[in-house]
Amino acid sequence: MTLFLLRRLLYALPIVLGVSLVCFALVHIAPGDPLISVLPPDATDEVRARMMAAYGFDRPYHEQFLLWAWRALHGDLGMSIATARPVASEVIRAVGNTLILAVAATVIGFAFGLLFGVVAGYFRDSWIDKAASTLAVVGVSVPHYWLGMVLVIIFSSELGWLPATGMGPSGSSGWVPDLEHLKHLALPALTMSVIPMGIVARTTRALVAEILSQDFVGALRAKGLSEGGVFRHVVKNAAPTAIAVMGLQLGYLLGGSILIETVFSWPGTGFLLNNAIFQRDLPLLQGTILVLALFFVVLNLVVDVVQTLLDPRIQRA
Amino acid sequence: MSAVELQGLNVTFTGGTKPVRAVRGVDLGVDRGETVALLGESGSGKSVTLRALLRLNPERKSRIEGSIRVAGQDVMALRGRALEDFRGKVASMIFQEPSLALDPVYTLGAQIAETVVKHEGGSRAAGWARALELFRRVRIPEPERRLNAYPHEMSGGMRQRAMIALALACRPQVLLADEPTTALDATVQIQVLLLLRELQREFGLATIFVTHDIGVAVEVADRIAVMYAGRIVETGPVREIIRNPRHPYTIGLLRARMGHEQRRGARLEAIPGAPPDLSALPPGCAFAPRCRFAEPVCSVQDPAEEAVAPQHLVRCLRSAATLAPAG
Ligand SMILES: Nc1ncnc2c1ncn2[C@@H]1O[C@H](COP(=O)(O)OP(=O)(O)OP(=O)(O)O)[C@@H](O)[C@H]1O
Ligand code: SF4
Ligand SMILES: [Mg+2]
Numbered sequence A: 001m002t003l004f005l006l007r008r009l010l011y012a013l014p015i016v017l018g019v020s021l022v023c024f025a026l027v028h029i030a031p032g033d034p035l036i037s038v039l040p041p042d043a044t045d046e047v048r049a050r051m052m053a054a055y056g057f058d059r060p061y062h063e064q065f066l067l068w069a070w071r072a073l074h075g076d077l078g079m080s081i082a083t084a085r086p087v088a089s090e091v092i093r094a095v096g097n098t099l100i101l102a103v104a105a106t107v108i109g110f111a112f113g114l115l116f117g118v119v120a121g122y123f124r125d126s127w128i129d130k131a132a133s134t135l136a137v138v139g140v141s142v143p144h145y146w147l148g149m150v151l152v153i154i155f156s157s158e159l160g161w162l163p164a165t166g167m168g169p170s171g172s173s174g175w176v177p178d179l180e181h182l183k184h185l186a187l188p189a190l191t192m193s194v195i196p197m198g199i200v201a202r203t204t205r206a207l208v209a210e211i212l213s214q215d216f217v218g219a220l221r222a223k224g225l226s227e228g229g230v231f232r233h234v235v236k237n238a239a240p241t242a243i244a245v246m247g248l249q250l251g252y253l254l255g256g257s258i259l260i261e262t263v264f265s266w267p268g269t270g271f272l273l274n275n276a277i278f279q280r281d282l283p284l285l286q287g288t289i290l291v292l293a294l295f296f297v298v299l300n301l302v303v304d305v306v307q308t309l310l311d312p313r314i315q316r317a
Numbered sequence B: 001m002s003a004v005e006l007q008g009l010n011v012t013f014t015g016g017t018k019p020v021r022a023v024r025g026v027d028l029g030v031d032r033g034e035t036v037a038l039l040g041e042s043g044s045g046k047s048v049t050l051r052a053l054l055r056l057n058p059e060r061k062s063r064i065e066g067s068i069r070v071a072g073q074d075v076m077a078l079r080g081r082a083l084e085d086f087r088g089k090v091a092s093m094i095f096q097e098p099s100l101a102l103d104p105v106y107t108l109g110a111q112i113a114e115t116v117v118k119h120e121g122g123s124r125a126a127g128w129a130r131a132l133e134l135f136r137r138v139r140i141p142e143p144e145r146r147l148n149a150y151p152h153e154m155s156g157g158m159r160q161r162a163m164i165a166l167a168l169a170c171r172p173q174v175l176l177a178d179e180p181t182t183a184l185d186a187t188v189q190i191q192v193l194l195l196l197r198e199l200q201r202e203f204g205l206a207t208i209f210v211t212h213d214i215g216v217a218v219e220v221a222d223r224i225a226v227m228y229a230g231r232i233v234e235t236g237p238v239r240e241i242i243r244n245p246r247h248p249y250t251i252g253l254l255r256a257r258m259g260h261e262q263r264r265g266a267r268l269e270a271i272p273g274a275p276p277d278l279s280a281l282p283p284g285c286a287f288a289p290r291c292r293f294a295e296p297v298c299s300v301q302d303p304a305e306e307a308v309a310p311q312h313l314v315r316c317l318r319s320a321a322t323l324a325p326a327g
Helices: A002-029 A045-055 A061-073 A087-122 A127-141 A144-158 A179-212 A215-222 A227-254 A258-263 A269-278 A282-310 B046-053 B080-086 B108-120 B124-137 B143-147 B156-168 B186-203 B214-220 B238-243 B248-259 B319-323
Strands: B004-013 B020-030 B035-039 B062-070 B091-094 B174-178 B206-211 B223-228 B231-237 B306-309 B312-314
Touching (some): A087 A127, A087 A179, A087 A269, A087 A282, A215 A227, A215 B091, A227 A282, A258 A269, B004 B046, B020 B035, B020 B046, B035 B046, B035 B214, B046 B174, B046 B206, B108 B124, B108 B156, B174 B186, B186 B206, B186 B214, B206 B214, B223 B238, B223 B248, B231 B238, B306 B319
Parallel strands (some): B035 B206, B091 B174
Antiparallel strands (some): B223 B231
8 A cells, every 4th residue: 555655756756847847937938138128128138138147047057957846846936026025925726716616616517416416327218317418418518607696696786695706794805614705706716616527427327337237236226225324335335436526626626717717706726827927927827837737647646546545446556 | 026127128228320239139038046147149238138137238228128036036126226226236347447447546455345334234344354354265365455446456356356345245046147258367277266255155146147158157057048039049957958968049049068188268259150240130039140040940940949848948940950969
C-alpha cells in the first residue's frame, strides 16, 4: 500500500513540473509587454529597464524559472500588478471561496444526479427513466448563466427570498458559516450544481443498468437477498466509478465558472481570473492558474487512491 | 413425495414482439437424494426451467404457468419475504460461470457470510465461521486466506468450489446446477464433478444437473431427461437411456457422441439442422424437420408421453419404429 502511494506520488512529479513550466511560460507566451499595465505609455526606456530588472524579466529564462519556482515553493507567487498585494493571499482566498461554491454545487448535483441516475437505471426504458433522463439532458444543455439569471429573477426579484449577488452581507468576501452566507451561497451553488448533476445522472444510469445486467445480480437474488440487499451490492459496485466521476467534477468546478461567478459576483477563482485577464495582471493570472492546476493534480491523485482502495479489482502495486 | 415436482410448466417470454415459448409443458419429479441430468442443445430451455424453479425469470417480461412444488412448498404462490426465504435456503443454484456469478467487489467470505446471516440470522462472525467450514468441505487449500480473496484472485476451479460452498451454505434440500463444469478445463472439470457427486450424496440433495454433455450426465446422474424445444422428449434411468434410447433425438445425440469418441465438452451439434424458432412453432412434433423417422403424421399430431418401459417415458409418435436397432 505504501509502495503504491509512493509510486503514485512519484508519477505526479513530472506533471507538477510540466504544469509549472507552462504557467511560467504564460507570461512570455502572452502577446504584448508584461509591463504594459504598470507603466504609463510614455515611460522612458530607462524606467522601463529598471522595472524589467525589478521584476527579473531581464535575466535568462531558465534563471527566471528557477527563481520563480523557488519562490513559488515557498509560497511566494509575486505581487499582483493591479492591486500590489501578494498574489498568494489573493489566490488562496479566491480558491477558498470557489471551493465552498464547488463543494456545495457538487454535493447538490451529486445528490440529485445519483437519485435520478439510480432510479433511471433501475427502471430502464420505463416512463420514470425517460423523465429522469430528459431532466438530465435539460440540465446538461441549458446555458448556466442563463439559468443563473432565471433563478435570480424568480428567487430574488420576484419572491425576494434569496440575495442575488455577493458572498455575504455588505460585500463580505470571506466565508462565515451563518444563515446569511448560506443564503448567498444558495443560488450560485444551485446554478452550478446543474453541471455535475446531468453528467452524474447519465453516468450513474449507464453504470447501474450495466451492473444490473450482470449475472451476479441474478445469483444474488437466487441466494435469497431482498431487493434492498441486491441494491447494496449495486451501490458497492458502482461506488468506485461514481466517486471518480465526483472527484473529476469537483476538479472542473474548482476551476471556477467564470460566467457563474461573474453573474453572482462570487469572489472566487473564476472571478479572479476574469479580473486578471482584463487587467493584464500576469503574476496574478500565473499564480491562479498554477494553484488551480496543482489542485487538480492533487485531486486526481486523491481520486485515484480512493478508487483503488474501493475497487479490489485494481492492482495495488 | 418428490423433493421437486414440476407439472405442466410453461414459460413464455413476452418482452419481445412475438411471445417466445421457451418451456412448453414440462413434467419432472426429482426425489430426495436423486440426481437428474437435464440434457439438451443450446436454447432448448434448460436454464429457463431451472430458473423457473427459483422464480428467477424476469417477472414483468415472462408468463409462467403450471405447478412447481419444491420440498412441499408451492413455489408459484410464494411472495416477497417467503420467496426470499425459499431461495438459497430450500433450493439453491450453481451457475455456469462462477467468475460472472460472484460479486467482483465482495470477498468470497463476505458473500457466503451474507447468505448465512440472511437465512439463519446470527452474527457475521458466525457466518464467516460457516464459510470457513464450507471452504474446508469443498477442499479449497488455505481456506482462511481464501475467504478474504476476491473472485478474480482465484482460479476457475477454485471459484467454482467457492460457488458450491455458497450454494450449500444454508443446507438446502434441492440443488440446481446449471452447467457447473462447462467453463472449466477438462481435468478441473472432473475434480469438480466428483466433488459435487460426493456432496450431493452426503447432503442427500435432490439435484437437477443441466448439461449438454452426455458423458457428464452419465457420470453424475441417476436419471436423464432429454429436452428439445422447451419440452422433455425422453426420460428414464441413465442405463436405460444409454442402452435403449427410443426418441430419435436421443438416438442422434448418442450417435454423435460415439462418433466424437468421448470428447468431453463437445457440443451437441452433430444432428443436422437447427432447433425451431420458439416464437413460431409449427404444429406437430417440434423435431420433425430434423427427424430421420418422421412421417407425414408427425407434422400434424403432437406426440403425447408414452411409457415404453418402467420409468422410461418417450414423446414420439413412432416409438415402435425406433425400437429396432436402426441403421
Ligand atoms: N430473459 C429472456 N427473455 C427472452 N427470451 C429468453 C430469456 N431467457 C431465455 N430466453 C429464450 O429461451 C430459450 C431457452 O433458453 P435457455 O437459456 O433455457 O436455453 P438453454 O437450454 O439453457 O441453452 P444453453 O445450453 O445455451 O444454456 C432461448 O430461445 C432463449 O433465447
Ligand atoms: S414424432 Fe415423428 S418427428 Fe417427432 S421424433 Fe417421433 S418420429 Fe420423429
Ligand atoms: Mg443455459
